[in-house]
Amino acid sequence: MIKKVVLVFTFLVTTLILNAQDKLIINTYNRPTTSLNGYWEYIVDPYENGYYNYRYEAFDKQENPQKGAFFLNSKSESKSDLVEYDFDKMDSILVPSDWNTQKENLFYYEGTLWYKKSFDYKLDKTSNRLFVYFEASNYKTEVYFNGKKLGVHVGGFTPFNYEITSLLKENDNFLIVKVDNKRIKEGVPTLLTDWWNYGGITRDVKLIETSNTFVQDYFIQLKPKDSNKISGYITLNGENAPQKNVQISIPELNINRSFKTNNTGKLSFEIDAKTISYWSMEKPHLYDVTIMTDLDTVTDQIGFRSIQTKGKQILLNNKPIFLKGISIHEESPIHDGRGWNKEDAKQILNWAKELGCNYVRLAHYPHNEHMLRLADKMGILVWEENPVYWTISWENENTFLNAKNQLSEVIDRDKNRASVIIWSMANETPTSDARNNFLKKLASFTKEKDPTRLISAALEQSDYKDDKFTRTISDPFADVVDILSFNQYIGWYDGLPEKCSKISWNIQQDKPVIISEFGAGAKYGLHGDKSERWTEEFQEHLYIETLKMIDNIEQLQGVSPWILVDFRSPRRILPEIQDGWNRKGLISEDGLKKKAFFVLQEYYNNK
Numbered sequence: 001m002i003k004k005v006v007l008v009f010t011f012l013v014t015t016l017i018l019n020a021q022d023k024l025i026i027n028t029y030n031r032p033t034t035s036l037n038g039y040w041e042y043i044v045d046p047y048e049n050g051y052y053n054y055r056y057e058a059f060d061k062q063e064n065p066q067k068g069a070f071f072l073n074s075k076s077e078s079k080s081d082l083v084e085y086d087f088d089k090m091d092s093i094l095v096p097s098d099w100n101t102q103k104e105n106l107f108y109y110e111g112t113l114w115y116k117k118s119f120d121y122k123l124d125k126t127s128n129r130l131f132v133y134f135e136a137s138n139y140k141t142e143v144y145f146n147g148k149k150l151g152v153h154v155g156g157f158t159p160f161n162y163e164i165t166s167l168l169k170e171n172d173n174f175l176i177v178k179v180d181n182k183r184i185k186e187g188v189p190t191l192l193t194d195w196w197n198y199g200g201i202t203r204d205v206k207l208i209e210t211s212n213t214f215v216q217d218y219f220i221q222l223k224p225k226d227s228n229k230i231s232g233y234i235t236l237n238g239e240n241a242p243q244k245n246v247q248i249s250i251p252e253l254n255i256n257r258s259f260k261t262n263n264t265g266k267l268s269f270e271i272d273a274k275t276i277s278y279w280s281m282e283k284p285h286l287y288d289v290t291i292m293t294d295l296d297t298v299t300d301q302i303g304f305r306s307i308q309t310k311g312k313q314i315l316l317n318n319k320p321i322f323l324k325g326i327s328i329h330e331e332s333p334i335h336d337g338r339g340w341n342k343e344d345a346k347q348i349l350n351w352a353k354e355l356g357c358n359y360v361r362l363a364h365y366p367h368n369e370h371m372l373r374l375a376d377k378m379g380i381l382v383w384e385e386n387p388v389y390w391t392i393s394w395e396n397e398n399t400f401l402n403a404k405n406q407l408s409e410v411i412d413r414d415k416n417r418a419s420v421i422i423w424s425m426a427n428e429t430p431t432s433d434a435r436n437n438f439l440k441k442l443a444s445f446t447k448e449k450d451p452t453r454l455i456s457a458a459l460e461q462s463d464y465k466d467d468k469f470t471r472t473i474s475d476p477f478a479d480v481v482d483i484l485s486f487n488q489y490i491g492w493y494d495g496l497p498e499k500c501s502k503i504s505w506n507i508q509q510d511k512p513v514i515i516s517e518f519g520a521g522a523k524y525g526l527h528g529d530k531s532e533r534w535t536e537e538f539q540e541h542l543y544i545e546t547l548k549m550i551d552n553i554e555q556l557q558g559v560s561p562w563i564l565v566d567f568r569s570p571r572r573i574l575p576e577i578q579d580g581w582n583r584k585g586l587i588s589e590d591g592l593k594k595k596a597f598f599v600l601q602e603y604y605n606n607k
């Protein structure tokens with residue numbers, strides 16, 4: 001009996017430890033890695049047959065999982081043996097990529113898909129360690145390695161990793177990943193969105209080899225309110241992490257300093273740096289920054305700039321700026337479906353530049369890291385957004401923890417990117433005590449985690465008192481944000497474009513204002529009178545009228561119209577016009593520019 005209790009206890013503790021998320025390794029783009037991209041075998045499993053037995057008990061909670069568990073990669077051992085699946089006989093699918101646009105029969109699929117990848121790997125375990133890193137996988141991901149569960153990750157747009165050193169063999173390792181993209185009410189995002197719920201392992205998967213003790217994480221930025229200092233922290237991971245010497249060098253600034261970690265392997269630092277060439281839109285200077293211990297060296301390309309607000313101004317390096325922006329979804333302009341690679345990022349950001357933008361709003365969730373690294377190089381400022389969209393389960397504590405975790409992961413990943421100036425908490429969320437509380441908690445968490453950036457959220461506008469033609473922002477969250485942003489669709493959902501000229505603004509907050517969205521749908525190549533909805537002329541007209549209208553907002557410091565490119569949405573079904581696409585793009589899904597593109601381009605050229 002005692003033996004049994006001990007066994008169960010050991011099992012529970014091991015399960016808990018194995019399910020814990022390993023801390024994120026940052027800057028994987030500059031570390032030695034082995035890509036696991038390519039073809040993986042897969043099983044479509046709408047009933048989650050490979051996860052639950054017929055009593056609906058999860059196999060991975062069993063002490064000795066039954067053969068039917070897909071993560072075991074079971075094979076029949078004799079002619080009479082019963083095993084009702086076989087990964088090796090299955091079709092394969094590309095990783096990364098969404099499954100919807102790869103396989104016709106998975107276009108509308110929302111549910112579980114199992115992936116399997118086998119590989120050999122030689123690791124000197126006396127000196128080195130190995131991690132498996134996922135850049136993103138939508139939405140709930142359970143990861144198993146050589147038959148053991150590594151953990152579960154929730155959220156479709158942020159990276160996560162697990163250590164696999166102890167389970168690794170030289171040959172025939174198998175990584176099995178269960179990805180479930182079912183929409184759920186308490187999820188982040190929740191059931192309803194206006195974008196396609198692309199499922200699958202949508203970004204790179206790689207193995208990261210590190211030394212036993214390695215540089216896991218660092219935050220290296222200008223010190224807030226003191227542009228003559230670089231400050232931040234470095235965290236080492238490993239048994240030798242405490243009391244270790246770490247060198248930070250920035251050769252171009254003649255910086256080469258040594259610091260010692262504390263007993264938890266972390267150090268905080270501050271370095272004088274008087275001759276910095278500050279990162280700006282005109283000169284996006286990036287410095288090579290190297291962090292070194294006797295065991296590990298990591299280099300990153302980091303820009304130094306300050307960002308703050310003063311009354312109604314946004315100051316970049318203490319100079320007022322106007323954010324000439326555009327909103328973007330993460331869909332590929334080159335291949336079909338979710339975007340994920342450098343070429344996708346290049347095309348999108350080149351279009352934004354051509355439009356005259358110095359700023360992009362990456363809606364409505366964190367985009368892939370290529371976007372941020374490229375924005376850093378191209379001198380484009382960025383708004384990053386948490387997928388807290390429309391009507392989240394505000395009262396649910398797990399929903400809050402989930403939202404906080406996703407935000408935390410994107411901050412971890414991108415906190416060294418000079419381009420990122422705004423963390424957006426949410427989009428178009430309805431006010432209530434529970435929601436206000438939820439967002440306030442997210443905001444104070446963010447401020448604490450990253451004191452170097454601004455906070456915002458895409459809010460909504462409303463009538464001022466009973467006057468239907470005067471608009472204001474009455475959302476209590478306006479008191480919390482650094483930048484007051486709101487979406488508005490006067491002329492599209494709210495009257496016709498002519499209405500714009502009748503609107504006046506009464507915004508009382510002394511804060512910079514950004515119009516985070518406005519727009520109108522138009523089918524590329526459809527022409528007609530400007531009063532005819534869906535024509536390019538209607539959209540063009542709305543842009544002309546809206547831009548005149550928003551220029552009357554005294555505090556206006558930026559705008560990011562909706563949206564650069566048409567994008568897929570199952571809500572948009574009007575035949576011959578939408579056919580499954582939200583048509584508010586300035587560019588069609590085939591890359592063709594609509595008339596409104598040139599209206600905005602001219603506005604930005606004259607700004």
Ligand code: GCB
Pocket residue numbers: 194364427428487517562582584
């Ligand atoms: C919005 C949402 C965005 C939608 C857009 C639209 O306000 O923020 O996600 O796609 O309107 O097209 O209606």
